[in-house]
Amino acid sequence: MYIVNNEESFILETVITIDHVTKKFQSADSGTVHALDDIQLDIGRGEFISLIGPSGCGKSTLLRIIANLIEPTEGTVTVNGKSAEQARKDREYGFVFQSPTLYDWRTVIKNVELPLEIMKIPKQERRERAREMLKLVELGDFEDKYPWQLSGGMQQRVSIARALAFEPHIMLMDEPFGALDEMTRERLNNELLDIWGQIEEMTVVFVTHSIPEAVYLSTRVVVLSPRPGRIAEIIDVDLPRPRGPETRDLDQFFQLTSAVRHALREGIEEVYGA
Numbered sequence: 001m002y003i004v005n006n007e008e009s010f011i012l013e014t015v016i017t018i019d020h021v022t023k024k025f026q027s028a029d030s031g032t033v034h035a036l037d038d039i040q041l042d043i044g045r046g047e048f049i050s051l052i053g054p055s056g057c058g059k060s061t062l063l064r065i066i067a068n069l070i071e072p073t074e075g076t077v078t079v080n081g082k083s084a085e086q087a088r089k090d091r092e093y094g095f096v097f098q099s100p101t102l103y104d105w106r107t108v109i110k111n112v113e114l115p116l117e118i119m120k121i122p123k124q125e126r127r128e129r130a131r132e133m134l135k136l137v138e139l140g141d142f143e144d145k146y147p148w149q150l151s152g153g154m155q156q157r158v159s160i161a162r163a164l165a166f167e168p169h170i171m172l173m174d175e176p177f178g179a180l181d182e183m184t185r186e187r188l189n190n191e192l193l194d195i196w197g198q199i200e201e202m203t204v205v206f207v208t209h210s211i212p213e214a215v216y217l218s219t220r221v222v223v224l225s226p227r228p229g230r231i232a233e234i235i236d237v238d239l240p241r242p243r244g245p246e247t248r249d250l251d252q253f254f255q256l257t258s259a260v261r262h263a264l265r266e267g268i269e270e271v272y273g274a
Contacts, residue, residue, distance in 0.1 A: 012044025012045050012046060012047065013044060013045045014042045014043065014044055014045075015043060015044065015045045015079065015080055015169075015170065015203050016041075016042070016043040016066060016077070016078070016079050016170070016203070016205070017041075017042050017043075017076075017077070017078040018039050018040060018041040018042075018043075018062070018065075018066070018075070018077050019040060019075050019076045019077070019078070020038055020039070020040055020074065020075040020076075021036060021038070021039040021040075021062070021065060021072045021074070021075035021076070021077060022034075022036055022037050022038055022039070022072060022073050022074040022075055022228075023035045023036040023058065023061055023062075023065065023070070023072050023073050024073045033227075034227065034228040035058040035061045035227060035228060035229060036058040036061055036062060036065075036072075036228055036229045036230075037228035037229065037230050038075075038230065039062060039075070039229070039230070039231060040231070041222065041231065041234075043203060043205065044203070045169075045201050045203055046201040046202065046203060047203055047204070047219045047220065048196060048203075048204045048206065048217055048218050048219045048220075049203075049204065049205050049206065049218060049219065049220055049221075049222060050206045050207075050208055050213075050214035050217060050218040050220075050221045050222065051063065051205065051206070051207045051208070051222050051224060052207075052208055052209065052210075052211065052214045052221060052222070052223055052224070052260065052264070053223060053224030053225065053226070053229060053232075053264065053267070054224075054225075054226045054264070054267075054268060055209070056226070056227050057224045057225065057226055057227055057229040058224060058227060058228065058229030059207045059224060059229070060174050060175070060207055061229070062224075062229065063172050063174050063205060063207050064174075065077055065084070066079070066084060066093075066172060066205060067084070067088060067093065067095050067172050068083075068084040068085045068087065068088040069088075069095075079092050079093070079170065080092055080170075091115075091119070091166055091168065092168060092169070092170055093168045093169075093170035093171065093172050094162075094163030094164055094165075094166070094168040094170070094171050094172070095163060095171075095172045095173075095174070096156075096159050096160055096163050096171065096172070096173040096174065096176045097159070097174055097176070098174050098175045098176065098178060098179070099179070100147070100152075100155040100156050100158060100159040101159065102147040102155055102158055102159065102162075103147070104146060104147050104148050105146075106146075106147075107143065107144050107145065107146055108134065108139065108142050108143050108144070108145050108146070108147065108150070108158050109127070109130050109131065109134065109143035109144070111147065111158055111162055112130040112133055112134060112158065112161045112162045112165050113126045113127065113130045113165070114162065115162060115165055115166050116129060116130070116165055116166060119166060126165075129165055129167075130143075130161070130165055131143065133161035133162075133164050133165050134158075134161050136161065136164065136195055136198065137157040137158070137160055137161045137191065137195065138157070138191065139154060139157055139158065139161065142154065151184075152179065152180055152184070153180055153184040153187070153188055156176055156177065156180070156188065157188070157191070159176070160176070160192070160195070164195070164199075168202075169199070169201060169202050169203065170202070170203045170204075170205070171202060171203070171204045171205070172204075172205050173204065173205070173206045173207065174207045175207045175208055175209065176188075176206075177189070177208075177213070178208070178209065178210075185210075185213070186245075189213060189216055189217060190243075190244065190245075192204075192217065193217060193242070193243060197241075197242070204217075206218070211257050211260050211261055211264075212248065212253075212257055214260060215237055215239070215253060215256045215257050215260060216239075216243060216247060216248065216253070218237045219236070219237055220234055220235065220236055220237060221234070221235045221237060221256075221260050222234050223235065223260060223263040223264055223267060224267070225267035225268075226267065226268055232263055232264075232266065232267035233263040233266075233267075235256065235259055235260055235263065237256055238252075239252060239253060239256070
């Protein structure tokens with residue numbers, strides 16, 4: 001169990017346990033690359049966790065280990081009481097990549113339906129579910145368009161709708177808004193919080209390089225050190241909800257972004273020196 005200490009302490013059921021995870025890659029030209037070192041973290045049901053750290057610190061690697069897209073060198077990951085491999089096979093989570101990875105020859109709704117087709121969901125049911133997800137991301141009027149007819153932000157929303165189509169209660173998101181302009185990014189931050197609020201007890205693990213984005217979205221921000229990535233600090237974010245543009249003007253918001261920035265700086269200085 002994980003206890004959240006905000007206005008009032010309460011207990012969350014642990015849905016992801018990362019237990020002493022280390023990852024080393026073998027490289028033909030540079031030998032062994034030590035990406036992650038002894039990561040220990042419990043993530044509770046309904047949390048929004050952001051992973052942040054310097055480039056190359058292993059944020060995306062950790063997310064992919066949770067998703068069982070790669071294996072840890074040491075340690076284990078448990079998702080909903082089962083191995084990460086079994087959780088992947090049981091479709092316990094949706095995954096949103098840095099780029100939308102949509103098929104240009106399929107319409108928007110056909111892209112959203114794709115995982116449901118793979119699961120052999122009946123045609124009528126998958127069409128209804130895909131339409132529901134497109135409405136959730138405010139793209140209900142674009143189901144017959146093709147990805148190349150949409151803006152980058154709209155394509156990423158299609159990607160989110162597709163990840164939600166089979167109704168996972170865990171979302172793993174690898175810097176999904178990193179390539180977007182600042183205004184589009186902030187708007188999609190708000191839409192993501194709306195979606196998170198509408199799906200009961202959905203847990204999100206979100207990789208970002210943006211300190212304001214991490215603070216704005218999260219219940220906790222996990223700060224990683226430079227490679228090999230270690231947990232430098234975990235910062236509770238007790239900003240009031242619902243959050244909106246005015247949240248970014250709060251003194252508390254500035255204090256929290258400063259705390260994350262300080263933790264990042266300390267982690268870098270610990271590795272490289274002042």
